[in-house]
Amino acid sequence: MKVTKFISIFALGIGLVTTSPLRPRQAPQASIGEWDIVGDSQVAAMHIVLASYKDIYIIDKVEANKIKQANGSPAISAVYDIETNQVTPLDLTTDTFCSAGSFFANGTLFHAGGAENGLGYNPGYQSARFITPTDPNPDWMEIPDGMVTSRWYPAMATLPNGNVLSAGGPPQPQPISFPFLVDAMPYNLYPFVHVMPNFENKQLLFVFANTQGILFDIETNTVISKLPVLPGGIRSYPLTANSILLPLRPSLNYKPTIMICGGNTVMEITSPAIASCGRIDPTDPNAQWEMDNFGGTGRVMPDAVLLPDATVLYVNGAGTGFAGYHSGPKDNPLYVSGNPTLTPFIYDPETKEWNTNLAPSTVPRLYHSVATLVSDGRVFVAGSNPQPNVELGTEFPTEYRVEMFTPPYLQTGLARPxxxxxxxxxxxxxxxxxxxxxxxxxxxxxxxxxxxxxxxxxxxxxxxxxxxxxxxxxxxxxxxxxxxxxxxxxxxxxxxxxxxxxxxxxxxxxxxxxxxxxxxxxxxxxxxxxxxxx
Missing domain, CATH: 2.60.40.10 (Immunoglobulins)
Structure with missing residues (x-):
């Protein structure tokens, strides 16, 4: 695990008119959400980030996407305008395959790492990339050798002091020894990392890989505590689960709760995905996992979205298998995951109840799928590319269709503030x-x-x-x-x-x-x- 000197940020919160908890949920409506195919991403969406109230940046790996950048190479990054559903290519020179990103405090997005060269692109292993959404004509600025060492499948987290931590990412000035990721092998790529709230200005992290997690003090490079093993199977890439820090509440003194859902038990194509979740407060001296059934359906590679009403939307993923590309020819592919999970679930952290009576999507979203909340309360869903290159006309093609999911709270018929x-x-x-x-x-x-x-x-x-x-x-x-x-x-x-x-x-x-x-x-x-x- 390494630390590099730059600032990245994210902010969230819900404030209440009274000192009570969130208003009790209204009785379930007949509305069950709605899916709309709204556009074409032009670039396969392996990574996305909400860059402004209307713009989403899309980043892919090097492959022959639909549109080209200024030098004629296939574009691997673009801006998607939510209001017009139009796409504008952005210019890059290095491969961004399985990298990571985070914001500086001044609003500049930092993006780091990548993979091998191809299609006119240079290797991206040591590349550092920057883009500022508020610029008049934003585009990427790159430093191809901007990192000390090569990084692939890193995780990032902004620290309270404004630096950015990268687990498996760029070191400065020297890598920091982190035996936990060695102990978690072979399932230690894209580890789960969350900054823990406290009132002592400590830089405490929850870090999880494979089946286990720790509470870690980044300033002293000390493991504060080792957490119990999360039962049920393996939760990190390529038996990919989802980890989320649930909404922090002033009424609970910002007590943190981590929730990890899904994954699989073995790297076997027909193995059913894990149908369980675990909740834990990593800062509790007697921390124990509280188990849940993930709404009754197993998922590997699920995406979770924190909705404005403090509930969690789960979309995308598969019912069997694991993350990775298919083998075999296009007309007879062998996919390593299948049984797409098309029906979204909504989880209420207050009541610990699942709403599974939601409208299903018609678009399978497997390996390299993404989802994010946008400014108007809908959810942007894109991606799915379970093959090493662009392939169309196959069972699970490179997916360029963009969907918007309208949650039930936008279907009540009531006026919006x-x-x-x-x-x-x-x-x-x-x-x-x-x-x-x-x-x-x-x-x-x-x-x-x-x-x-x-x-x-x-x-x-x-x-x-x-x-x-x-x-x-x-x-x-x-x-x-x-x-x-x-x-x-x-x-x-x-x-x-x-x-x-x-x-x-x-x-x-x-x-x-x-x-x-x-x-x-x-x-x-x-x-x-x-x-x-x-």
Whole structure:
């Protein structure tokens, strides 16, 4: 495990009008979500990141995608505009296969690592790449030998001090010995890494690979505790499960809960995926796994999305097998995974209940699939490419179709709230609004319903790849007060308290969501959280 000096960020949260827990969920509606095929990604979506309220950056490995970049080589990166469903290629020179990314505090995306050369591209093993979404015409800047050593399948996490940790990633100045990843072999690629909240400004990490996890102090390079083995099978690549840090709540003093779902027991094509989840607080001295049944269906390679209403959407993946490419010819391929899991599930961390009565997708999403929440409350789903090169007309082709999943909270027929201003800014999402830790921020909204219950959330959606979302967090915000406009009782002035310190929410880009009775506003608002200037 290595550490490199740059800042990356994500921010999340939900704030409550009262000191109660989240408003009890309404009775299930007849609506069960909706899938729409909205566009063509043009570039196979191995990695994605929400770059602005309307733009998603797509990154692939080197292969003959549909569109070309400026030098005539097939594009392996592009910008997907959610509003127009149009795609613009971005220029790269090095292979980005199975790399990782995270944001600097100033909003620049750092992307590192990759693989071998081909199709006019140079090797990407040591490449460091940078792009700033707020630039007038953003494009990649590369340093092909920008890392000290070669990295492939690394995991990243932004630390509270603003540095970025890479497990299996770039070292500076020297690699740090990390025996845990040796002990976890052979299943130690893309390990799960989450920063743990605390009030002592310690840089504590939960790290998990294979079947086991540890609590680790990055500053002292010390294992604080070894956690019990998670029963049921192997959870990390290529028997890929999903690990998520559930929403952090002020009412619970930001107590962290990790939830790991899915995976498999052996690298066997017909082996059924694991139909269990484990929940744990890694900071508990007597930490034990609390098991769940993953809604009754096994999945390998699932993607999880933290929704604005503090529930978790699970999509994509397979019912059998493991992550990897098919063997054999195109007309008679042997896929290493199958039985696509087309029906999404929604998990409620408060009630620990599963909603499995949701509309299924029609598009199989296997190896190299991705999903992320977007600013209007829908979920962007893309990718699936279980072959080493672009292949069409086969059972599970290179998948360019882009879907949007509309969650049930957008199907109630009730009006959505509207964010009118944040911290005095009435023009929103043309620039990020700066806020500070512990700051009380004024937000003016038009409520959606007569009997309103307003909550707020800052969400950093992370860098999504291989069933992970690096540095993603969701932190519930406190709503200190809510006052009606005497001239228009549909309008409210909220005072929201930002998270208390950078162990709970690292500095950098994030998105503020406002909800009324669990229904998100028409758009979230781009923020940057940081330390106050003096």
């Amino acid at each position: 509207v964010i009118n201003s944040v911290a005095g800014f009435t023009t929103l999402n043309t620039q990020r609004i700066d806020v500070s830790y512990q700051q009380t921020v004024e937000v003016q909204v038009t409520k959606g319903q007569t009997d309103s219950f307003i909550t707020a959330a800052i969400i950093h959606h992370g860098f999504v790849t291989h069933s992970q979302s690096f540095s993603r967090k969701y932190v519930m915000l406190k709503v200190i007060s809510a006052q009606y406009d005497p001239n228009n009782t549909n309008n409210l002035t909220l005072n929201l308290e930002m998270p208390p310190n950078p162990t709970i929410l690292p500095p950098g880009p994030s998105y503020l969501y406002i909800l009324d009775n669990g229904i998100p506003a028409t758009y979230s608002v781009a923020l940057t959280i940081g330390f106050p200037t003096t």
